[in-house]
Amino acid sequence: MSFKVISLVLLSGGAACSLAQADDLSDIRAIRSLTAEGSQVIRLAAQHRLTAAYARAMKQEARDQLVAELQAAKSNRVKMLAGEAIDALDKNDAGALGQIALRLFAMEGPHERAD
Amino acid sequence: MSGLIEITLGIMTAVGGFVDISELVFAAQAGSRFGFALIWVFAFSTIGIACFGEMSGRVATIAKQPVFNLMRQRLGLRIGLPTLIVSSVVNTITCAAEIGGTALVLRLLTGWPYAALAVLSTLFLMAVIWLLPFKWIERSFGLLGLVMISFAVATASIHPDWGDVASGLIPQIPKSLPVKDLVVFAYFVVAIISAVMFPYETYFYSSGGIEENWKPKDLKVNLLTTTVGFGLGSLLAIAILINSAVLFRTAHIDPQMPGTVALQVAIPFGATGLLLALFGMLFAISGAAVETGLSTAYSVAQFFGWEWGRYKRPHEAPRFTIAWIITFLVALAIVLTGIEPLELVEWSIVFSIVVLPLTYLPLLLIANDRKYMGEHINGRLSNGIGWTFYGMLVIAAIAALPLYFITSGGQA
Numbered sequence: 001m002s003f004k005v006i007s008l009v010l011l012s013g014g015a016a017c018s019l020a021q022a023d024d025l026s027d028i029r030a031i032r033s034l035t036a037e038g039s040q041v042i043r044l045a046a047q048h049r050l051t052a053a054y055a056r057a058m059k060q061e062a063r064d065q066l067v068a069e070l071q072a073a074k075s076n077r078v079k080m081l082a083g084e085a086i087d088a089l090d091k092n093d094a095g096a097l098g099q100i101a102l103r104l105f106a107m108e109g110p111h112e113r114a115d
Numbered sequence: 116m117s118g119l120i121e122i123t124l125g126i127m128t129a130v131g132g133f134v135d136i137s138e139l140v141f142a143a144q145a146g147s148r149f150g151f152a153l154i155w156v157f158a159f160s161t162i163g164i165a166c167f168g169e170m171s172g173r174v175a176t177i178a179k180q181p182v183f184n185l186m187r188q189r190l191g192l193r194i195g196l197p198t199l200i201v202s203s204v205v206n207t208i209t210c211a212a213e214i215g216g217t218a219l220v221l222r223l224l225t226g227w228p229y230a231a232l233a234v235l236s237t238l239f240l241m242a243v244i245w246l247l248p249f250k251w252i253e254r255s256f257g258l259l260g261l262v263m264i265s266f267a268v269a270t271a272s273i274h275p276d277w278g279d280v281a282s283g284l285i286p287q288i289p290k291s292l293p294v295k296d297l298v299v300f301a302y303f304v305v306a307i308i309s310a311v312m313f314p315y316e317t318y319f320y321s322s323g324g325i326e327e328n329w330k331p332k333d334l335k336v337n338l339l340t341t342t343v344g345f346g347l348g349s350l351l352a353i354a355i356l357i358n359s360a361v362l363f364r365t366a367h368i369d370p371q372m373p374g375t376v377a378l379q380v381a382i383p384f385g386a387t388g389l390l391l392a393l394f395g396m397l398f399a400i401s402g403a404a405v406e407t408g409l410s411t412a413y414s415v416a417q418f419f420g421w422e423w424g425r426y427k428r429p430h431e432a433p434r435f436t437i438a439w440i441i442t443f444l445v446a447l448a449i450v451l452t453g454i455e456p457l458e459l460v461e462w463s464i465v466f467s468i469v470v471l472p473l474t475y476l477p478l479l480l481i482a483n484d485r486k487y488m489g490e491h492i493n494g495r496l497s498n499g500i501g502w503t504f505y506g507m508l509v510i511a512a513i514a515a516l517p518l519y520f521i522t523s524g525g526q527a
């Protein structure tokens with residue numbers, strides 16, 4: 001076990017290079033999740049399964065974080081998607097948010113299941 | 116009969132007080148990122164914290180020595196003082212994360228402004244510490260935190276594949292993951308170990324033993340609290356991970372907002388479930404804020420040999436009282452700068468694991484010293500588990516910072 005952990009730490013040195021190349025990957029992940037979280041909140045609120053205060057605060061929080069991502073993002077592609085997500089959030093459009101989350105998920109590259 | 120009640124209350128308090136904002140965040144993110152593959156890390160770390168918690172309680176009972184007293188004695192001023200400084204910084208950052216988390220949950224409940232809620236909750240928590248005796252502080256937050264059981268009820272109601280869940284208990288490093296995700300996986304392993312074995316937990320627990328004047332007859336309560344209580348508490352964290360793997364992973368959610376975790380109970384049980392989850396989170400996180408704030412004051416006072424303890428009136432232990440007040444005010448100031456609680460959690464997790472080996476070394480040494488412990492020195496089992504975990508913690512401490520930077524705090 002310890003050997004594997006040490007191996008991973010050594011491996012991480014090499015991985016740092018590839019991660020640096022994909023410098024907007026963490027932005028895409030964050031926007032994808034915020035978009036999916038927003039979609040879920042809007043969908044559940046429409047079914048009256050959430051309190052109004054919670055739904056309002058979560059949507060505002062998601063919007064604030066998406067705006068921060070939009071301002072901090074370096075690539076135009078990420079900026080455009082963050083902008084689209086903010087528009088969909090403002091329109092309370094759970095479906096559009098879900099679609100944007102799917103597009104972002106696909107952009108992240110291969111996702112092998114860990115479990 | 117009163118002994119049985121005492122044991123039951125001790126266990127229930129440990130269960131309700133086990134989960135804090137870092138466990139909430141990392142359990143939820145671990146489940147959505149890696150399915151059930153990180154359950155074993157929670158189970159494994161719980162054995163570690165149960166072992167060191169029991170040891171710290173036993174040392175506090177028999178040798179009447181809290182952790183930072185031991186640190187000064189065993190490590191000396193040259194190593195002890197930097198450890199104290201780093202621990203206090205980590206505790207204060209953690210306290211800020213918990214205060215921020217408390218304010219966030221209150222905002223989700225009331226819709227009031229975050230900054231105002233941070234100020235109000237800090238003042239409320241300080242008033243609670245000022246007014247209530249130690250036992251009441253520990254019990255009230257721990258018992259109210261039992262509302263977190265709603266997450267475990269949600270787990271049962273969403274019917275996960277229990278075979279897959281059980282397979283998560285087997286230590287594993289997923290072979291199918293790309294290299295970049297393997298590095299993130301390694302970061303999560305280190306972060307979960309740190310979140311479960313936070314150093315403030317042993318500072319608070321052992322100081323509590325001295326506050327409550329434990330006697331050798333209380334060692335049974337100590338053993339049951341740390342094994343059964345922490346074990347059941349850990350199941351709540353694992354329940355959050357399972358819920359996340361089932362409900363969030365398929366929806367492409369890697370919770371970026373602490374409030375998202377409450378959806379795990381809202382999805383099966385609607386608005387009532389949501390409120391239960393939020394109240395459970397509120398009590399668990401605010402309880403942890405109290406523990407971290409007091410832990411800083413305990414550490415500093417014990418290290419410098421000041422009068423300390425909540426069994427004394429505030430003016431009878433003035434420097435201890437000032438220490439916890441300052442800790443809360445600094446933590447509040449950090450929150451009011453606008454740093455996100457999740458960012459604070461990341462930092463506290465990374466620096467905690469760096470401090471952990473220095474926290475547990477003097478504990479292991481004195482628990483093996485017959486001069487202090489008499490017949491209650493460590494047995495083979497305690498020593499075996501203790502030194503094995505110690506080795507793991509040293510490796511995790513070395514790996515923590517590089518992994519944090521390479522993975523951008525697990526986001527990359």
